[in-house]
Amino acid sequence: MPSAALAFKPTPMKDVLCIGSVLWDVIGRASAVMRVGSDVPGRITRIPGGVAMNIAMTLRRFGVRPVLLTAIGRDEEGDELITAAARLGMETGYVYRSEDLPTDVYMAIEGANGLIAAIADAHSLEAADAKILTPLRDGRLGSAAAPYAGQIALDGNLTEELLRDIAQSPLFANADLRVAPASPGKAKRLMPLLDSANATIYVNLEEAGLLCNAMFETAPEAAAALLQRGAASILVTDGGRAAAHAGASGVLTATPPEVLVTRVTGAGDTFMAAHMAAEARGDAPDVALNAALRAAAVYVSGDVPS
Ligand SMILES: Nc1ncnc2c1ncn2[C@@H]1O[C@H](COP(=O)(O)OP(=O)(O)O)[C@@H](O)[C@H]1O
Numbered sequence: 001m002p003s004a005a006l007a008f009k010p011t012p013m014k015d016v017l018c019i020g021s022v023l024w025d026v027i028g029r030a031s032a033v034m035r036v037g038s039d040v041p042g043r044i045t046r047i048p049g050g051v052a053m054n055i056a057m058t059l060r061r062f063g064v065r066p067v068l069l070t071a072i073g074r075d076e077e078g079d080e081l082i083t084a085a086a087r088l089g090m091e092t093g094y095v096y097r098s099e100d101l102p103t104d105v106y107m108a109i110e111g112a113n114g115l116i117a118a119i120a121d122a123h124s125l126e127a128a129d130a131k132i133l134t135p136l137r138d139g140r141l142g143s144a145a146a147p148y149a150g151q152i153a154l155d156g157n158l159t160e161e162l163l164r165d166i167a168q169s170p171l172f173a174n175a176d177l178r179v180a181p182a183s184p185g186k187a188k189r190l191m192p193l194l195d196s197a198n199a200t201i202y203v204n205l206e207e208a209g210l211l212c213n214a215m216f217e218t219a220p221e222a223a224a225a226l227l228q229r230g231a232a233s234i235l236v237t238d239g240g241r242a243a244a245h246a247g248a249s250g251v252l253t254a255t256p257p258e259v260l261v262t263r264v265t266g267a268g269d270t271f272m273a274a275h276m277a278a279e280a281r282g283d284a285p286d287v288a289l290n291a292a293l294r295a296a297a298v299y300v301s302g303d304v305p306s
């Protein structure tokens with residue numbers, strides 16, 4: 001088992017780099033049951049989204065200043081998104097602003113019967129490729145000689161090739177990488193990071209199964225399987241059922257507190273951000289796992305404003 005994960009010094013929870021998708025979420029919601037071809041009255045909203053942005057917004061609740069590394073167009077939508085991110089307390093000065101790429105968009109339709117369909121258009125992020133990482137190379141946030149040494153939240157919207165480069169790059173060698181998949185459809189993109197000694201991976205039970213090409217009944221079973229496949233530190237959540245953290249000291253399991261659930265969107269991000277904050281302040285693995293479960297339980301029960 002890689003032992004480098006043990007060598008990490010907890011990073012001060014000041015700045016956390018958030019690398020990945022920052023875009024506009026356009027969400028259509030209707031109270032009717034919907035199916036293919038439905039055309040119903042409802043509400044359409046546009047809010048900042050993308051996995052890296054969602055994690056960044058959640059990290060703000062834990063007293064962190066997120067530093068965004070992403071691609072945003074030099075279009076009107078992009079200017080508005082930068083303004084919104086700055087207003088939310090994020091550092092936007094390192095964002096790659098592209099002259100020719102449009103700002104990315106995610107669009108989802110939700111009916112009374114749940115999510116009907118969604119399309120993630122993250123083509124500009126994919127096209128910008130390694131350009132979004134320039135500040136880690138040119139000395140502003142780090143360089144090959146002095147790589148960035150703090151916590152980095154990385155999302156699986158980047159291309160698998162770029163994620164593979166990140167796994168091998170000296171620019172990330174000293175980072176405390178915290179990785180989350182972008183969607184079940186993109187879960188496999190995380191494969192190149194699975195056995196990185198300095199990566200902690202956060203997945204739910206379904207995503208764990210996709211990474212292993214297997215069906216798991218429980219989070220501890222999934223975490224043990226991912227550990228077998230070389231993961232240095234892996235957290236598997238399973239809604240209201242037991243979550244697990246597999247790492248250097250084996251597989252830890254803990255059960256979320258029982259709460260009345262009023263919302264589930266964002267539960268995984270809250271779990272991840274709370275766990276990052278707990279480990280950054282030096283909590284032991286069992287303490288950090290329970291702190292993350294408590295924070296996520298409070299969130300799903302609706303006691304924390306979104
Ligand atoms: N029904 C629930 N009761 C208590 N906690 C929950 C419930 N659903 C989710 N949570 C909390 O949120 C965490 C992440 O939820 P999960 O559904 O596994 O993630 P994701 O949102 O990524 O699918 C869980 O480990 C738990 O701490």
Ligand SMILES: O=c1[nH]cc([C@@H]2O[C@H](COP(=O)(O)O)[C@@H](O)[C@H]2O)c(=O)[nH]1
Pocket residue numbers: 021023024025048049050051052054106120122157182183186265266
């Ligand atoms: O391929 C992707 N799908 C979804 C997202 C983001 O994930 C959130 C929706 O995910 P969920 O259905 O888990 O709530 C949205 O903010 C959306 O922008 C993304 O970045 N990339």
